[in-house]
Amino acid sequence: MDYSNLRRQAASLKKGLFDQGHLDEQFRQVEDLQDEASPNFVEEVVVVFFKDSGRLISNLEQALEKYPRDFNRWDAYMQQLKGSCSSIGASRMKNECMSFRDNCGQRSVEGCMGSLQKLKREHAILRQKLESYFQVTLEAPPCQSWCHDRWIISINLLTDVCMFTMQLLRQVGPAGAATRPAM
Amino acid sequence: MASSLKALLVEDTAVDRMVLSFMLRKFHCEVILAKNGKEDVDMFLEGNKFDIVVCDKDMPIMTGPEAIKKIRAMGATDVKIVGVSADDNAMEAFMSAGADDFVPKPMRLEVLGPMIQEVINMKNN
Numbered sequence: 001m002d003y004s005n006l007r008r009q010a011a012s013l014k015k016g017l018f019d020q021g022h023l024d025e026q027f028r029q030v031e032d033l034q035d036e037a038s039p040n041f042v043e044e045v046v047v048v049f050f051k052d053s054g055r056l057i058s059n060l061e062q063a064l065e066k067y068p069r070d071f072n073r074w075d076a077y078m079q080q081l082k083g084s085c086s087s088i089g090a091s092r093m094k095n096e097c098m099s100f101r102d103n104c105g106q107r108s109v110e111g112c113m114g115s116l117q118k119l120k121r122e123h124a125i126l127r128q129k130l131e132s133y134f135q136v137t138l139e140a141p142p143c144q145s146w147c148h149d150r151w152i153i154s155i156n157l158l159t160d161v162c163m164f165t166m167q168l169l170r171q172v173g174p175a176g177a178a179t180r181p182a183m
Numbered sequence: 184m185a186s187s188l189k190a191l192l193v194e195d196t197a198v199d200r201m202v203l204s205f206m207l208r209k210f211h212c213e214v215i216l217a218k219n220g221k222e223d224v225d226m227f228l229e230g231n232k233f234d235i236v237v238c239d240k241d242m243p244i245m246t247g248p249e250a251i252k253k254i255r256a257m258g259a260t261d262v263k264i265v266g267v268s269a270d271d272n273a274m275e276a277f278m279s280a281g282a283d284d285f286v287p288k289p290m291r292l293e294v295l296g297p298m299i300q301e302v303i304n305m306k307n308n
Contacts, residue, residue, distance in 0.1 A: 026289045033205040041205065049198045079241065083269035084198045086289040 006140035013133040022126050026089030043134050049088050050127050056081045057120060064116070071104040074112060078104070092122045188212045188234040188302055193223040193250065194267075195242040199288070203237060203267070206292055210299045220245030224253045233262050235302050237290075240268035240276065248280035255281035263302050 017023045034041040060077040067073050082097035084090075096119035103111030190212040194200045204214045215233070217223045219242040226233075236254075238247040251264055266277030266285045274285040286294055 026291075029289070029291055030202060032292065033202070033209060038205070045198060045201050048201060052197055076241070079270060080196060083239075083288050084196055086269055087196075087199050087202050089289070 003140050006136055010133060010136045010140055013129070013136060017126075017129055017133065022090070022092050022122075022129060024089045024091040026086065028089070030088055045088060046130055046134070049084055049090070050123075052084055053081055053093075053123060056084075057116075057123065060116065064112070069107070069109060071107055071112075075101055075104040090122075090126055093119060093126060096122055188299065188306070189215070189232065191215050191217060191223065191226060191231075191233040191236045191238075193217045193220065193236065193238040193242070193247060195219055195239060199239065203290055206290060206295050207237070207299075209292065210296060212299065219243050220247055220250030223247075223250040227254050227257055227259055234306060235299070236262055236264045238264060238266055238277075238282070240266060240270055240273045248276045248282075251277065251280040251282055263298070263305075265298060 018027075030045055031042055038044075056077055060074060060081075063070065063073055063077060078097050078100045082094055082101070085094035085097055096115055100112055100115035100119065103115055188210075190207045192200065192204050192207060192214055194203060194216075195218050200216060200218075204216065207214045212235070215226065215231070217226055220238075221244045223236070223238065224245065236251075238251060240247045247266055247268075251266070254262075254264070263284070264282045266273060266280075266282040267288055267290055268277075268285075269288040271287060273287075277285045284298065
């Protein structure tokens with residue numbers, strides 16, 4: 001298994017998420033919380049985030065239908081979602097939350113609907129990209145373990161080569177020296 | 184940074200609960216969770232003591248500022264209370280309720296760290 005290639009792929013996927021503005025610095029804060037005691041913390045937080053955000057978006061869609069022009073109610077849902085997006089660094093989603101809230105402030109139903117559609121799109125894109133990223137990181141073990149394994153393999157190979165060389169020298173022995181031509 | 188602080192985290196959103204509780208544990212705090220302002224107040228009514236309370240603003244049943252007012256009215260004046268919110272206008276509500284600090288979400292380790300250290304220093308003195 002080419003772990004170095006997988007690790008490069010994971011790094012590239014992550015860089016893309018930051019470069020394209022899907023994630024911001026807060027995601028790195030969440031990564032900093034991950035340690036040996038909680039090795040899957042980031043993925044667990046992301047799973048909870050998508051579960052919660054999916055529910056909030058669904059509740060908001062129902063509220064848009066059930067409570068027309070109730071901008072205060074709509075705003076309250078979106079404020080909660082904005083908070084979650086901020087906490088994990090979901091930057092583009094957060095921006096759409098803010099846009100929705102601005103439209104609530106301007107009492108624009110059309111604006112709110114438009115922002116919600118964009119938010120749902122960003123939600124789906126981020127989910128797909130993060131799923132791909134975590135899939136690759138699952139296949140590429142952490143650097144410490146694969147680096148350690150690589151060293152072990154190298155040491156074992158070196159030992160085997162030394163043993164083989166010594167055996168060969170024993171077989172050749174003094175006879176090898178006698179066949180050298182005289183200078 | 185070594186700490187034996189007892190922290191109460193009052194937060195209704197699951198994601199924020201996870202992230203904030205891990206941040207507090209990163210600073211070696213013992214973390215107790217409450218999901219809304221009423222649970223927050225109940226913790227104090229049950230006689231629990233905390234060194235620091237990190238409290239969200241908008242929660243079901245009872246908001247953060249409402250809970251903070253009640254906690255201060257109970258005589259819990261020593262405990263450091265930090266309000267956190269994604270609402271940029273939340274500072275006024277928290278500070279007038281009796282919070283010591285307000286931090287806009289998202290909370291960051293480099294912001295939380297000095298707050299924890301301040302509580303440790305006060306406790307040691």
